[in-house]
Amino acid sequence: MPSRQVDIDRVFYALGDPTRRAIVDKLTEGPLSVSRLATPLDITPTAVIQHLQVLEEGGLVQTEKIGRVRTCRLETAGFSALEQWVRDHRSMWERRLDRLGDLLDESG
Amino acid sequence: MPSRQVDIDRVFYALGDPTRRAIVDKLTEGPLSVSRLATPLDITPTAVIQHLQVLEEGGLVQTEKIGRVRTCRLETAGFSALEQWVRDHRSMWERRLDRLGDLLDESG
Numbered sequence: 001m002p003s004r005q006v007d008i009d010r011v012f013y014a015l016g017d018p019t020r021r022a023i024v025d026k027l028t029e030g031p032l033s034v035s036r037l038a039t040p041l042d043i044t045p046t047a048v049i050q051h052l053q054v055l056e057e058g059g060l061v062q063t064e065k066i067g068r069v070r071t072c073r074l075e076t077a078g079f080s081a082l083e084q085w086v087r088d089h090r091s092m093w094e095r096r097l098d099r100l101g102d103l104l105d106e107s108g
Numbered sequence: 109m110p111s112r113q114v115d116i117d118r119v120f121y122a123l124g125d126p127t128r129r130a131i132v133d134k135l136t137e138g139p140l141s142v143s144r145l146a147t148p149l150d151i152t153p154t155a156v157i158q159h160l161q162v163l164e165e166g167g168l169v170q171t172e173k174i175g176r177v178r179t180c181r182l183e184t185a186g187f188s189a190l191e192q193w194v195r196d197h198r199s200m201w202e203r204r205l206d207r208l209g210d211l212l213d214e215s216g
Contacts, residue, residue: 016120028200092136
């Protein structure tokens with residue numbers, strides 16, 4: 001899998017919208033054309049294309065136009081960046097909780 | 109730890125801004141007042157308060173005003189919701205990759 005550098009800002013921004021998360025969920029079933037994505041989501045192909053652009057910028061989706069059909073599929077780069085951010089911050093959150101635990105022990 | 113339901117939209121939105129992520133990173137060192145947060149980030153206390161409100165809505169930060177000082181600390185609910193989302197979607201992304209692997213095997 002080619003792995004490209006993605007801006008974590010764009011990953012969070014892309015996933016902060018329920019329609020874009022629904023597009024991601026649909027694409028886990030496999031690649032789909034824009035019109036096949038639009039129908040069950042009950043939005044216009046134009047709206048889908050705008051959301052896809054944001055998802056592409058976040059490294060979450062790839063699209064490819066062959067003839068007149070644009071096919072969309074999941075990409076891993078954005079998801080990997082998100083996983084990495086969560087992994088890096090889990091220990092920070094845990095440290096904070098440990099410190100809180102210490103304080104409670106001291107006051108107990 | 110009390111765990112409250114958070115809207116994943118708000119978690120992603122809150123973390124999609126580098127200043128808000130910087131606030132989160134600062135708070136991993138322990139609770140801080142608004143002015144102690146504002147100084148190293150080189151932004152006004154008013155801007156910090158606006159960012160804190162977004163982080164609070166995402167369940168990532170708690171603030172408490174005692175007298176004239178507002179103290180900020182990390183909260184776990186938002187981070188837990190984010191971890192859960194990543195966990196739920198990891199298998200989806202993996203399934204997609206497996207399917208791609210199958211296709212490559214078939215064509216090989």
